[in-house]
Amino acid sequence: MLKETMIEPAERDLTDLIYAALLGERSWQDFLDRLNALIPGGVSTLFFHDEKSGEGGISLAAGLDADTARDYAAHYVGLNPWMHNVARTPLGTGIIGERIVPRDEFVRTEYYADFLRRREIEAGVGVTLWREEACSFLLSTLTARIDPDANQQVADLLTRLTPHLTRAFRYYRTGRFDGALAQFGGSLLESPDVGVIVVGEGMVVRAASPRAEALLSSGAVVGLTAMGRLRLRDEAAAMLLKQMLARDYAGPRSLSTHLGAYRLTLVKAEAEGATGYFSGLAATLIIEEARPAGAPDMGWLARRYGLTRAETRTVEGIVAGLTPIQVAESRGIGLETVRAQLKAVYAKTDVNSQAGLVRIAFGFPPPR
Structure with a gap:
């Protein structure tokens, strides 16, 4: 069993590392490495699971090589029996694997026999940090230790860390996106003819340039629904944007179309690792007045x-x-x-x- 004297300083260190990562002073890998140091034979991951599509992936890991993470996303995510019930577990409460699937059933699964046991992993502890649509974002530790009482101590630690990690989700998904506009340069953002909108999952507007805000208010090209979600008058562009915001999207990183006097350009945001995990999927919509046809105006x-x-x-x-x-x-x-x-x-x-x-x-x- 983990001793209380080990848990208390570890919890302080982990909490400090969360806020240091938010401030850019440390990395999220440092946080996972520190957590993993508590777990015998441990593997700690920040990962997501989409219940609707059955897909998932590991965004950041400690104690796990990149090839194994890819194997999980490509095949074993569909065999993970814990994920079949993850949407029904309480948000923010650390849970040992035995509470989701009894061990006598778990050890008979292909996931255990072919994926975990080969890596000398016997049990798991996890907590659902955030839910968005049908997608759950989780922090998990896998361990060689079977003792449920010892593993419960880790589950309790994850429960206490969750409020701090939830603040990380809110931070990345709100304030940080004001800076996402800066990548387009001051001249474009200040142009009276160009609007830039950063759109997140569920068609939520995360940031908008001054011109984009005016376009949203007018509703001529884009607008907001009663639920505050982005609405495009062009159905084809709306469908393309929704596709870009899907986790399995593998199409072009940018697409363009025309709507009346406007040209709409969609750009898929590339955010990987921990940044992509916390900030979620996003795309940028650039709206510009189309140049008149014919000779240069x-x-x-x-x-x-x-x-x-x-x-x-x-x-x-x-x-x-x-x-x-x-x-x-x-x-x-x-x-x-x-x-x-x-x-x-x-x-x-x-x-x-x-x-x-x-x-x-x-x-x-x-x-x-």
Whole structure:
């Protein structure tokens, strides 16, 4: 049995590690490693299980190699008898495996015989930390120790740690997503023609740029349901977004479609390991005014990127095929003035070449 003198300092250490990981001072791997040090022959994991699809996976582990984690997600998740009843276990309460499946039944399962016993694992302890839709997020420890009384001490420890871990879910799924918008750059977020929305599981809006908030309020392209979930007027785009928010999605990382005068771009967020575990699935919806068809619309380009009249005339010359010297001569200004205007335009449009200016003027993505 674990002695009380071992549990108390371990609990303090683990609690400190949770908040240190939230602050970026330590890693979630440090937390799992410290927990696993308490367990004889232990394997500790942060993992999820989707009851509806029957799928699951290990997001972070201590005492388990990557190949075994992949084997679990690919095959053994469907054989795990504990997961058949996990949705009916109390949220936030640590439970030993024997309370979910009696041991005499458990040792006759393929999961025990083919997956656990081969790794000298005899029992498990777990706690459901968070539930979202049909998906449960759990902290689990597997152990070589059969003694249910000793394992119950670990279950009680997990129960006491759960409130702190629940705060981690709330933190990652709310406040951190304000920073998710920053990856698109200030010029895009400040543009009057572009809206950026970070969407989480269940079509929940986690963050929105100022332009996106205005679009949500108007309801012309996107809006909110009575339950506060994102609603898209374009059914095809809505279906694509829901697919991207599915755990088994294996399609393109970005997709685009058009809705009237707007272009909608969907980008699948890539968050792996502990960050992805706590933050959940997410995708980004970029809504931008579509460029008019035909010849480049310099007025549209100027409005979108905040170009001055002089800068617009310089870009117009470049798009027409003139060199900077020819632009200077045609406008009766110095070459250095043209170069200074081009430099300012490059900064506003986030391109660094004349070819890039031509591409965005005709509605194509800038070269990368």
